[in-house]
Amino acid sequence: MAASNAAPFEQPASFAFDAESEAQIAMIVARYPEGKQASAVIPALYVVQKQMKRTTGSAWVPVKAMDAVGHRLSMAPIRVYEVATFYFMFNMRPVGTYHLQVCTTTPCWLRGSDQITEACRAATGIQGWGETSADGVFTMTEVECIGACVNAPVLQVDDDFYEDMDAEKVNQLLAALRRGERPPVGSMAGRQRAAPEGGPTTLTTLQFAPEA
Amino acid sequence: MPKLTIDGIEVEVANGSTVLQACEAAGIEVPRFCYHDRLSIAGNCRMCLVEIEKTPPKPISSCTYPAAEGMIVHTDTPMVRNGRRGVMEFLLINHPLDCPICDQGGECDLQDQAMGYGMDHSRYEENKRAVKDKNLGPLVKTVMTRCIHCTRCIRFIAEVAGVPDLGATSRGEHMEVGTYVEKALGSELSGNIIDLCPVGALTSKPYAFTARPWELSKVDSIDVFDAVGTNIRIDSRGPEVLRILPRINEDVNEEWLADKGRFALDGLKRRRLDKPWVKEGGKLVAATWAQAFAAIAGKLKALAGDRIGAIAGDLCDAESMTALRDLMVALGSANLDCRQDGARLDGSRRDFYSFNTSIAGIEEADAVLIIGANPRKEAPVLNARIRKTWVNAPIPIGVIGAETDLTYDVTHLGGSPAVLSALHDGSHPFAAVLRNAKKPMIIVGQAALARPDGSAILAAAWRLAAEIGALAADWHGFNVLHTAAARVGAMDLAFLPGAKGKNLDAMMGGGVDVLWLLGADEFDTSRIGANTFVIYQGHHGDAGARRADVILPGAAYTEKHGAYVNTEGRVQHGFRAIDPPGDAREDWRIIRAFSDQIGHKLPYDTIEAVRARMEQINPVFSRVGFLPRFGCTDLSGPAGDPAAISDAPIQPAVANYYQTDPISRSSVTMAACTEAASPTLVAAE
Numbered sequence: 001m002a003a004s005n006a007a008p009f010e011q012p013a014s015f016a017f018d019a020e021s022e023a024q025i026a027m028i029v030a031r032y033p034e035g036k037q038a039s040a041v042i043p044a045l046y047v048v049q050k051q052m053k054r055t056t057g058s059a060w061v062p063v064k065a066m067d068a069v070g071h072r073l074s075m076a077p078i079r080v081y082e083v084a085t086f087y088f089m090f091n092m093r094p095v096g097t098y099h100l101q102v103c104t105t106t107p108c109w110l111r112g113s114d115q116i117t118e119a120c121r122a123a124t125g126i127q128g129w130g131e132t133s134a135d136g137v138f139t140m141t142e143v144e145c146i147g148a149c150v151n152a153p154v155l156q157v158d159d160d161f162y163e164d165m166d167a168e169k170v171n172q173l174l175a176a177l178r179r180g181e182r183p184p185v186g187s188m189a190g191r192q193r194a195a196p197e198g199g200p201t202t203l204t205t206l207q208f209a210p211e212a
Numbered sequence: 213m214p215k216l217t218i219d220g221i222e223v224e225v226a227n228g229s230t231v232l233q234a235c236e237a238a239g240i241e242v243p244r245f246c247y248h249d250r251l252s253i254a255g256n257c258r259m260c261l262v263e264i265e266k267t268p269p270k271p272i273s274s275c276t277y278p279a280a281e282g283m284i285v286h287t288d289t290p291m292v293r294n295g296r297r298g299v300m301e302f303l304l305i306n307h308p309l310d311c312p313i314c315d316q317g318g319e320c321d322l323q324d325q326a327m328g329y330g331m332d333h334s335r336y337e338e339n340k341r342a343v344k345d346k347n348l349g350p351l352v353k354t355v356m357t358r359c360i361h362c363t364r365c366i367r368f369i370a371e372v373a374g375v376p377d378l379g380a381t382s383r384g385e386h387m388e389v390g391t392y393v394e395k396a397l398g399s400e401l402s403g404n405i406i407d408l409c410p411v412g413a414l415t416s417k418p419y420a421f422t423a424r425p426w427e428l429s430k431v432d433s434i435d436v437f438d439a440v441g442t443n444i445r446i447d448s449r450g451p452e453v454l455r456i457l458p459r460i461n462e463d464v465n466e467e468w469l470a471d472k473g474r475f476a477l478d479g480l481k482r483r484r485l486d487k488p489w490v491k492e493g494g495k496l497v498a499a500t501w502a503q504a505f506a507a508i509a510g511k512l513k514a515l516a517g518d519r520i521g522a523i524a525g526d527l528c529d530a531e532s533m534t535a536l537r538d539l540m541v542a543l544g545s546a547n548l549d550c551r552q553d554g555a556r557l558d559g560s561r562r563d564f565y566s567f568n569t570s571i572a573g574i575e576e577a578d579a580v581l582i583i584g585a586n587p588r589k590e591a592p593v594l595n596a597r598i599r600k601t602w603v604n605a606p607i608p609i610g611v612i613g614a615e616t617d618l619t620y621d622v623t624h625l626g627g628s629p630a631v632l633s634a635l636h637d638g639s640h641p642f643a644a645v646l647r648n649a650k651k652p653m654i655i656v657g658q659a660a661l662a663r664p665d666g667s668a669i670l671a672a673a674w675r676l677a678a679e680i681g682a683l684a685a686d687w688h689g690f691n692v693l694h695t696a697a698a699r700v701g702a703m704d705l706a707f708l709p710g711a712k713g714k715n716l717d718a719m720m721g722g723g724v725d726v727l728w729l730l731g732a733d734e735f736d737t738s739r740i741g742a743n744t745f746v747i748y749q750g751h752h753g754d755a756g757a758r759r760a761d762v763i764l765p766g767a768a769y770t771e772k773h774g775a776y777v778n779t780e781g782r783v784q785h786g787f788r789a790i791d792p793p794g795d796a797r798e799d800w801r802i803i804r805a806f807s808d809q810i811g812h813k814l815p816y817d818t819i820e821a822v823r824a825r826m827e828q829i830n831p832v833f834s835r836v837g838f839l840p841r842f843g844c845t846d847l848s849g850p851a852g853d854p855a856a857i858s859d860a861p862i863q864p865a866v867a868n869y870y871q872t873d874p875i876s877r878s879s880v881t882m883a884a885c886t887e888a889a890s891p892t893l894v895a896a897e
Contacts, residue, residue: 076376076377078378081379
């Protein structure tokens with residue numbers, strides 16, 4: 001992908017599911033009819049990525065892990081590689097402790113995703129997409145629409161959405177992350193979920209007819 | 213059977229046909245890249261656009277659109293022309309303009325269709341994408357920047373070859389076709405993806421930058437590297453065979469060719485015997501034909517017929533075996549054998565030693581039992597047919613012998629043929645599977661026959677076939693899978709010990725005084741008696757020539773007209789593409805010339821006359837190319853006591869697929885494949 005010019009890295013020599021992953025995979029596989037285990041490939045890859053995060057601190061999917069998924073689901077390894085490389089949610093190379101995913105699709109872009117990107121760059125020292133900061137704490141990637149356009153612009157950190165971002169909030173967020181804190185997810189502008197900023201703007205005078 | 217109208221032509225096509233197939237039936241060309249008759253439908257190149265009335269007003273990809281009753285299709289309207297031009301423009305956005313240095317040039321679908329359906333200029337000024345080339349092993353060269361993502365290679369490797377190594381990774385502009393992790397293709401049919409590739413992304417590595425297609429003269433022939441009898445086309449330029457491609461024959465190879473048949477051809481230029489040699493004082497010295505003949509004639513003069521023997525090799529054409537057999541008979545010898553591996557074949561009836569179901573007939577089978585054969589290594593194209601049958605409907609397939617990956621699911625019944633008795637008495641669960649099948653097949657391989665209890669296994673297999681209903685008036689489910697291209701022809705010509713004749717074993721260790729090896733290299737030549745005078749007639753300096761006292765240089769299969777009988781018993785003719793090197797001659801002519809020297813002049817001077825003689829020996833030789841299907845009415849089996857089977861496990865007949873004969877052993881390409889397939893094995897040697 002875009003990261004082909006990034007630093008070289010080593011693939012682990014082996015991969016085995018730990019007990020927690022095994023339990024999750026067993027649950028996932030059970031959702032599908034016998035002989036259709038291949039349907040479980042995407043959730044299984046998430047399990048891999050989570051396990052890597054737990055065990056190594058970096059959420060990514062090594063080749064050996066894809067082989068293990070293929071073996072577990074009776075798929076040819078290449079079929080797993082195809083799925084894993086297709087979706088940018090799966091990291092095919094090690095990432096930093098925090099994976100900053102900047103949405104740059106039109107709504108976020110119109111609402112200032114360029115500033116988010118710039119703020120991330122300035123705060124982390126990362127130059128291009130897919131790169132990891134020198135201290136190994138942050139990796140920044142560009143993602144397509146992640147479906148939170150109402151609260152654009154959005155910065156996704158690992159699995160958490162931070163919405164209504166601006167440069168200042170990015171700095172605060174990254175500083176908090178560096179301190180090991182996880183600020184509450186959702187809108188950073190204080191609105192409730194996707195409700196209008198500053199409180200309701202419609203149906204404010206709603207009155208019910210008196211009950212007879 | 214929907215009827216539809218295409219450009220005003222009415223056609224009726226089979227149910228389930230697509231519009232593209234209907235267009236072909238109407239004789240109308242529809243350009244395509246991803247669609248291929250023998251692969252699943254992908255519908256991703258969008259080149260086959262047509263317009264269909266009463267559908268939404270947009271171009272429709274004909275390869276994915278089912279043909280329906282009353283459909284009116286137009287393939288040459290402004291919308292269609294515009295659509296195809298647009299698709300072509302998109303395809304060419306990232307396709308490099310390197311046709312002058314591309315091996316596909318001149319036989320490139322993209323080139324041809326860009327001329328036929330594309331625009332005359334490009335509007336694209338931006339940079340083209342570049343993709344790293346993949347290393348797919350010693351056979352397939354890749355230039356991945358040229359790839360247009362038709363996915364034919366991916367589908368072939370996964371569906372036909374059954375070795376899912378290739379895939380499309382990443383997406384959008386970053387999509388790449390490859391193995392993702394670096395590995396050589398693990399299929400014996402990998403060369404076919406070169407033919408399938410509509411552009412120059414996959415080309416032949418050994419043939420790279422060798423020739424342009426219009427420089428080559430093309431001759432039809434038959435592949436001799438296995439007993440399938442794959443129909444091939446030999447492309448040569450001047451005195452050199454440059455490449456070999458498959459021809460379409462639905463009954464034999466469809467349109468596939470195994471890698472050995474395609475790539476071993478560089479072995480035709482190495483270690484060749486190009487002049488006669490005579491041993492003088494323990495050392496071979498170059499000689500003339502007259503000297504060589506005189507040396508043999510001198511040796512034969514004082515000998516009784518039963519002290520002379522002949523062994524036919526695995527690559528021989530039927531003509532040369534006919535001539536040698538006639539010569540031996542004229543000399544009074546009955547010591548003939550063609551079974552170098554010692555296979556206990558029974559020549560008394562043709563269906564005891566041929567693949568009676570026929571290769572196309574495999575597709576009708578509903579249960580298969582494979583005894584001592586590894587069709588993937590011994591006959592890759594035939595194995596693809598078994599796999600095709602299995603993919604269409606997963607039939608039960610049982611295997612007796614070594615456990616290997618045959619590219620389909622099998623029930624492994626055991627390594628030893630002793631399990632046949634359990635199948636016979638019904639105590640083995642697979643016996644019921646075979647008995648319940650309507651058209652069961654039994655395939656007996658050479659590994660099961662080339663052992664001391666081979667006759668017993670053959671007889672037991674036949675008895676089992678009779679019991680499970682594999683031998684019926686309209687279905688012959690007993691099959692012998694051969695590994696040698698010459699074997700069935702030799703059996704048909706009765707190139708076997710005659711009355712009181714010696715077989716190969718009896719000829720060893722001084723059993724005969726003069727031994728004529730016709731291209732025979734596949735047995736242990738050190739077993740030949742020290743005082744036996746050995747004549748080696750053949751084309752390669754291999755095991756036979758090393759032991760020889762006189763060497764007669766013959767022609768390889770590309771250098772002679774020849775008849776070959778495949779494992780089914782199908783007689784096919786190959787034609788001469790180039791001349792034999794140096795003083796080498798067509799083999800039957802050598803024997804004919806020699807016969808004149810010793811006063812037993814054989815009665816034929818032309819190949820037509822030899823073939824007339826072959827028909828006289830066995831009428832099957834008059835039926836070229838065509839093989840009628842037949843059942844089995846006479847259930848009496850081949851000689852052998854089915855009870856005399858030993859417990860010894862069956863050893864594979866082919867250890868290394870890539871090197872099985874003098875030509876492939878001389879091939880650099882095949883040596884590279886051997887190393888790629890088993891690096892540890894080579895390192896250990």
